[in-house]
Amino acid sequence: MKKIKVILLALLTIALLFSMFACKKQQDSAAEKQPVQDEANVDADSPPELEQVEDDGEAVSDQSVAAEDDQEEPQDNTSEEGEDTEANPDPQEVEKINFALDWTPNTNHSGLFLAQQQGFYAAEGLEVDFQESDMNFIEMVATESATFGIASQEQVLQARASAAKIPVVSVAAILQHNTSGFASPVDREIKAPSDFAGKTYSGWGTELELAFIKTLMEKEGADYSQVKIINQSANNFIASMETEADFAWIYWGWDGVNCELQDYATNFILLQDIDPRLDFYSPTIITNETVIKDNPDLIKRFLRATAKGYELAIENPELAVEALLEVAPELDEELVRRSQTWLNDKYIDDADSWGLMKPEMWSDFKAWMLDNKTLENDLDPAEAFTNDFLP
Numbered sequence: 001m002k003k004i005k006v007i008l009l010a011l012l013t014i015a016l017l018f019s020m021f022a023c024k025k026q027q028d029s030a031a032e033k034q035p036v037q038d039e040a041n042v043d044a045d046s047p048p049e050l051e052q053v054e055d056d057g058e059a060v061s062d063q064s065v066a067a068e069d070d071q072e073e074p075q076d077n078t079s080e081e082g083e084d085t086e087a088n089p090d091p092q093e094v095e096k097i098n099f100a101l102d103w104t105p106n107t108n109h110s111g112l113f114l115a116q117q118q119g120f121y122a123a124e125g126l127e128v129d130f131q132e133s134d135m136n137f138i139e140m141v142a143t144e145s146a147t148f149g150i151a152s153q154e155q156v157l158q159a160r161a162s163a164a165k166i167p168v169v170s171v172a173a174i175l176q177h178n179t180s181g182f183a184s185p186v187d188r189e190i191k192a193p194s195d196f197a198g199k200t201y202s203g204w205g206t207e208l209e210l211a212f213i214k215t216l217m218e219k220e221g222a223d224y225s226q227v228k229i230i231n232q233s234a235n236n237f238i239a240s241m242e243t244e245a246d247f248a249w250i251y252w253g254w255d256g257v258n259c260e261l262q263d264y265a266t267n268f269i270l271l272q273d274i275d276p277r278l279d280f281y282s283p284t285i286i287t288n289e290t291v292i293k294d295n296p297d298l299i300k301r302f303l304r305a306t307a308k309g310y311e312l313a314i315e316n317p318e319l320a321v322e323a324l325l326e327v328a329p330e331l332d333e334e335l336v337r338r339s340q341t342w343l344n345d346k347y348i349d350d351a352d353s354w355g356l357m358k359p360e361m362w363s364d365f366k367a368w369m370l371d372n373k374t375l376e377n378d379l380d381p382a383e384a385f386t387n388d389f390l391p
Helices: 002-075 107-117 137-142 153-161 207-219 237-243 252-261 289-294 296-315 317-327 333-343 359-371
Strands: 095-101 126-132 148-151 168-173 180-185 200-203 228-231 248-251 266-270 284-288
Touching (some): 107 252, 107 317, 107 333, 137 153, 137 168, 148 168, 153 168, 168 296, 180 237, 248 252, 289 296
Parallel strands (some): 095 126, 095 148, 200 228
Antiparallel strands (some): 168 284, 180 266
């Protein structure tokens, strides 16, 4: 029996030792497996973390692009209509130019002011500043302080024929025929140039007007020396006739119409009725040779807008009246209206379109001026004007 107890105790001890050994072995195995599992856990977790980093990086990149886009948005050149204005920029930036008037604003200028009022110049990319020139309009255009101006045909010819050879060129005729002549109150009984003898003439002191008087009188056998010549001191024709003189050179479209408005009876001698060569362009629009050479497109744009202004004045003279009064409210409204009505069919008259000039009118009048010694030198009249820029 004792022997059996010893055997059972030994077996129990062996079982206990075996159990302890197995448990230890299981723990060691678990310990060996734990790092592998951790590495597996790292490997399994790392891709999502790296992917998250990459995704976050892309998100940051996208946000940066969006931020850059937001910063560039004020410079977006897309119009409301969806047009890319950078790819298709405004074809014309606004170009500022000066225009030298020959006198205070009047109905010769109506088409210019109407073109400005109606936005015709703006549509051509132009901003025009009309300036009263104090009679130095030729100089302003010649020196390019004004790109365009107004001058009569005789002034252009005299400038080009001068010793200085001033390079101004007429590019459009505002009126198609001369509207000037000698006017006098009816009680002076001046009906022909021969009646100038013994009378007093008030003028502007130019050689041209004296040449008109002299040649017209001599044509009728009258004595030019019998005319008293003074410079006009009164501020208008009627005042001059009432205070200092018997006749004067006027443009009927303004002073003559004013005489009618004031019921001031006058006799009027239209120059070309006495000598056809005296049918000259007055006024014209002028520029200089430098502009013609360097910026012909500017001239075309300006004249295209200006022609529209005069054409609209012909169609709707009341609009022209309003445009003129807008820039010169001091003018007599009724005088402006009557003058505009009188001039309306003179802008184009017998020409095919507004602004056109005939070569023979330039050559004939140049010949007359040369014959009567009102030009310093001879010149080619074809160089003094051009129709090339008219619409």
